[in-house]
Amino acid sequence: MIMSQSKKIRPTESELEILQVLWEHGPSTVRFVNDQLNEDREVGYTTTLKLMQIMAEKGLAERDTSQRTHIYSPAVTEAETQQNLLTQFVDRTFKGSAMKLVMQALGNHNASEAELDEIKALIEEIETEGRRKNK
């Protein structure tokens, strides 16, 4: 199995906001990211710049500096980042019980019929998988 990242990906809250923009829109300039963030809340341009520079240092983002205006790309995928944050969150808040988390999330959410069906399908899949592997 290829491990593209040996270290744990742990973006801070602000870094995560920026990653969301990069994941959604792809490679972007600081200006663009800052504009996106400012649709939700006021953030100074240099604040965003600094954060993105730090993210590049940390390896959360990569940047193309061949032009005067640098282009930043996410260096981690959304799925792996979510997985890491989720694991950490479950450990902290639900003492490691992913099931408790699922129950709580399901219980308090207005899930549509379609969504519930989706989950049921997934459960089916997991169960089948389990039997096949004789787990």
Add this chain to the structure above:
Amino acid sequence: MIMSQSKKIRPTESELEILQVLWEHGPSTVRFVNDQLNEDREVGYTTTLKLMQIMAEKGLAERDTSQRTHIYSPAVTEAETQQNLLTQFVDRTFKGSAMKLVMQALGNHNASEAELDEIKALIEEIETEGRRKNK
């Protein structure tokens, strides 16, 4: 509907660790909580004391100061705290989609057959509830 807490409950990571002890063991002294924490990692006594004092100020805990050794009790329930943290986490990490979170949590399954059955039962319940309300 009675709102026991108008403000959002947002314990920090350290505060959450302490709350876990209080939820599990009920009203406790600083000494007891500190001993519990030290089973996992080294923490100074005054560190725990300070945190618990802050928690009392913030309203996360209550304390009985009638004796020299104060007794601290949780002032928030485990369920409501988990719910608040969960909502916040889903917003941040899954852009508000609880379903994505559930799918991801389930997908990384170490779920046992029994746990999956539990979830299926919960889904059944939600679906029945939904039909009853003709939602």
Add this chain to the structure above:
DNA sequence: AGCTTTTTACGAAATACTTCGTAGACAAAG
């Protein structure tokens, strides 16, 4: 060319959170 705007770099202030040292009160033990 001269002025304005945009961008990066740098550093430091501001904020949030965690940790601990020290002091004083009180209690327990000898």
Add this chain to the structure above:
DNA sequence: CTTTGTCTACGAAGTATTTCGTAAAAAGCT
């Protein structure tokens, strides 16, 4: 009574994160 230990209070240092001001370089404009 004196010594030793435990507890609270307080403040401040340490660390992580966020925010921004300023400067210099590059680009755009008139």
